Each structure stands twice: as C-alpha cells, then as structure tokens.
Amino acid sequence: MAKPRNSILDLLTYLAVRVFAMIAHMFPVEANYATARVLGDLLFRFDRRHRERAMQHLRLSFPDWTERRYRRVARDSMRNITYLGVEFLFTTRLLTPSTWRRHVRFGDLSEALRLQLERRTGVILLTAHFGNWEIAGYTMAALGFPSVSVARRLDNPHLDRYVFQVREAAGQRIVDKKGAMKDVPEVLDAHGSVGFVADQDAGRKGAFVDFFGRKASTYKSIGLMAMRYGAPIIVGYGKRLEERFEFEIGVQRIIHPSEWAHRDDPLLWITQEYTRAVEDLVRSAPAQYLWVHRRWKHRPKGEAETSDGVA
Numbered sequence: 001m002a003k004p005r006n007s008i009l010d011l012l013t014y015l016a017v018r019v020f021a022m023i024a025h026m027f028p029v030e031a032n033y034a035t036a037r038v039l040g041d042l043l044f045r046f047d048r049r050h051r052e053r054a055m056q057h058l059r060l061s062f063p064d065w066t067e068r069r070y071r072r073v074a075r076d077s078m079r080n081i082t083y084l085g086v087e088f089l090f091t092t093r094l095l096t097p098s099t100w101r102r103h104v105r106f107g108d109l110s111e112a113l114r115l116q117l118e119r120r121t122g123v124i125l126l127t128a129h130f131g132n133w134e135i136a137g138y139t140m141a142a143l144g145f146p147s148v149s150v151a152r153r154l155d156n157p158h159l160d161r162y163v164f165q166v167r168e169a170a171g172q173r174i175v176d177k178k179g180a181m182k183d184v185p186e187v188l189d190a191h192g193s194v195g196f197v198a199d200q201d202a203g204r205k206g207a208f209v210d211f212f213g214r215k216a217s218t219y220k221s222i223g224l225m226a227m228r229y230g231a232p233i234i235v236g237y238g239k240r241l242e243e244r245f246e247f248e249i250g251v252q253r254i255i256h257p258s259e260w261a262h263r264d265d266p267l268l269w270i271t272q273e274y275t276r277a278v279e280d281l282v283r284s285a286p287a288q289y290l291w292v293h294r295r296w297k298h299r300p301k302g303e304a305e306t307s308d309g310v311a
Contacts, residue, residue: 029094
C-alpha cells in the first residue's frame with residue numbers, strides 16, 4: 001500500500017515551484033541558462049551517488065575514453081537536467097506559431113510528416129532521455145501535428161496539473177502511463193500518432209536487447225503495438241544546440257512494417273532496431289543523454305543485479 005501523501009507539503013512544494021517560475025520569468029532566458037549551469041555543476045559536485053552512476057555508465061559505454069572525458073560528459077549530462085527545468089518554464093512563452101523559427105530548426109522530416117498526413121495507419125513516435133525529449137512533440141503540436149504522448153503522472157497532484165497543462169498547451173494530449181493500454185489502441189485505430197519515451201528499464205519481464213554493448217531490459221509493448229496495427233515507428237529527437245533555447249528536431253530512424261514482416265522473431269528485431277537507433281542518437285551527442293538514468297537496472301536471467309542499476 002502506498003504511503004499517504006502529506007497534502008500540506010504537496011501544496012507548499014507546488015507554491016515554491018510557482019514562485020520560482022515567477023522569479024525566473026523576471027530575467028531573460030539566457031540568464032536562466034547561466035543559473036542552471038551553476039546549479040548543474042553543484043549537482044555534479046555534491047550528488048555523489050548520481051555522479052558516480054553516470055560516470056560508471058560512461059566507462060562501460062565508452063571504454064576508450066579518458067577519465068577526464070568521463071567527468072566532463074557526466075557533468076554536462078547533469079547540467080542537462082537543470083537546463084530542462086529552464087526550458088519547461090519558457091516553452092509556452094518562446095515556442096508559438098509566430099516565434100518558433102527563432103528557436104527551432106528541422107532535420108529531414110519529409111517522410112515522417114508524409115506518414116502522419118496520409119494517415120494510412122497509425123504512427124508510433126519514439127524518443128529517448130536525450131536533449132529535450134519533450135520539445136519535439138510540443139513544437140509539432142504547435143504547428144498543427146498533434147499527437148498523444150504517454151507519460152507517468154506526478155505524485156504531487158498540484159504539480160501534476162501544472163506540468164500537464166504546460167505539456168498540453170500547444171494541443172498535444174498526454175495520457176497516463178497506467179491507463180495507456182486503453183487510450184493508445186483507440187488512437188492507433190483512428191490512424192493517429194502516439195509518442196513514447198522508449199529507453200526505460202522494463203523490469204525482469206522485458207525484452208533484453210543490446211544497448212552500448214550490454215543487455216538492457218526494454219518494453220515489449222511498443223513492438224507488439226507496431227505489429228498489431230502495422231504502424232511504422234519513427235525514432236525522433238530534440239537536440240539542444242549549444243547552451244541556449246535553440247533546438248534541432250529531427251528523425252534518427254523510421255522502421256517500416258515491411259522490414260519486420262519476414263523476420264523469425266519480429267518482436268525482438270523491432271525492439272533491437274529502435275534501441276540501436278537510440279544508441280546511434282546518443283553517440284552523436286553523449287553529453288545530452290541522461291546517464292544517471294538506471295537504464296541497465298535489471299539483468300537477464302543468470303546475471304547478478306546491482307543496487308544502483310549499473311550493469
């Protein structure tokens with residue numbers, strides 16, 4: 001049974017966040033990035049647990065790097081967390097139909113947009129904990145390409161309402177991860193687009209596929225839905241350009257149903273293929289990945305698990 005929440009503490013936390021947001025908006029976004037950079041450096045220095053986890057993940061993923069480079073990329077990765085906070089606060093203010101050109105540039109989206117415009121089938125949109133993983137969905141919704149994204153609700157009900165209002169401000173719809181299996185089939189049946197963050201540990205029952213040379217538990221549900229609905233999978237990204245509110249939105253890989261139609265194990269192939277696309281994306285800018293994330297928490301049968309999620 002879940003521990004009862006402290007309603008007063010939840011309210012005070014929410015008020016503190018709103019006050020912080022009000023103060024942040026009194027200054028230019030560039031000044032907020034500078035503050036976030038300092039906070040990220042402090043996080044790296046004093047949060048030993050997450051710093052060491054990030055560095056160990058990097059050591060195992062890039063064994064030929066120097067220790068100095070591990071520290072630099074781990075620090076920049078933890079800065080990325082604080083940058084996300086700034087970007088959340090400024091997204092609705094800076095990304096509008098009349099101003100988005102100042103902040104966003106696009107890679108080649110022609111095929112991805114064609115699939116969504118033709119609506120011959122549903123489309124599954126995937127991203128990872130890379131760069132700003134919400135900016136693509138928000139921007140595309142603001143430009144008239146709304147999708148339904150699956151996300152976990154926040155435990156604090158006041159913060160939950162606030163965060164979801166911001167996420168949905170441009171027309172994107174967010175559905176609770178716990179009830180997604182009811183909403184997602186309806187969207188795909190209607191040939192709509194559904195988005196997931198696809199690099200989360202799926203527990204002991206997940207499909208174990210290669211990710212940076214190690215087995216990582218990955219959800220089977222994405223592949224199963226793609227197979228059931230004949231839906232292409234688009235692996236996209238929102239990459240931050242330097243340390244400012246500017247992004248590149250693009251597509252890393254599109255996986256078409258014809259590619260898995262004759263595979264011996266199409267579910268495993270699909271899961272490995274989009275995971276490989278995520279790895280290629282992360283390799284393009286390792287500092288923008290969330291290396292503190294416990295991606296390798298669960299191990300295949302016969303391998304020992306670690307308490308901190310480092311394989």
